[in-house]
Amino acid sequence: MGRRKKGRDVHGWLVVDKPAGITSNAVVNKVRWAFDAKKAGHAGTLDPEATGVLAVALGEATKTVPYITDALKAYRFTVRLGQATNTDDAEGEVIAESETRPSDDEIVEALAPLTGDIMQVPPKFSAVKIDGQRAYKLARDGEDVEIEARPLFVEDLKLVDRPDADHVTLEMTCGKGGYVRAIARDLGEALGCYGHVRELRRIWSGPFVAEEGVSMERIEELAKSDEIDALLLPLSEGLTSLPELKCTHEGATRLRHGNPGMVIASDVDYGDEAWASYDGEPVAVGIYKAGELHPSRVFNL
Structure with a gap:
């Protein structure tokens, strides 16, 4: 006879405004603890250094996770031009550099082929499975990882800011399974200057928006209290599609x-x-x- 799960039968969605420096699974574990919930899960991983919408489902809301995972999502991110890293973000080692810096017009032109129905090769440091093992584990062990390209729908990809010659800020709306780090990498390659993600924020995911997200500090403040359930959105929010x-x-x-x-x-x-x-x-x-x-x-x- 299996052990009964400890915790409350609490159902609904919590939109967390995830801070940098914490994994998505760590956020889910903290939320489960704070609500004393039997069951919890999230609708789409964010990299540890990424911020923004992390939608956490509690209880029966976990049955609606696929409808949020499959929904369109939007990201705002800054690309560091002139450098490629082994992880395609600022956490990795610089493996190539270039003095070339494209103009704004050249960047806009290079974004067009990355829009629509495209084929994207996920980063070598990603959770993609290769022969049953995570790609990032193989990459960390020094193995030469070959990852097949996967289809991705990019509804919109646009230039929104150019803080300086070395940085460009973009916004992207895309479907399930997209890697922003791969977009930065491929953009840099197309421009002949290399590139990697410097900062990344998910600004919305399906019906959930970052501005309405709850901070980790607020979750910890209300943990185990009678007031914490007021933070929850109804289960039906996961079914709006x-x-x-x-x-x-x-x-x-x-x-x-x-x-x-x-x-x-x-x-x-x-x-x-x-x-x-x-x-x-x-x-x-x-x-x-x-x-x-x-x-x-x-x-x-």
């Missing part, structure tokens, strides 16, 4: 048992993915078919 369907009492009962349940449909078509609610509470996610939702995920609230 899907249409909502209302269900009847009988439909909700059937859905909670994993069976198709009757729903009141509006702007959905046969075969669409949607979520059902009853009395304002999420009941299930599933596929709409002829007046019923066929559940794929059921929420035990």
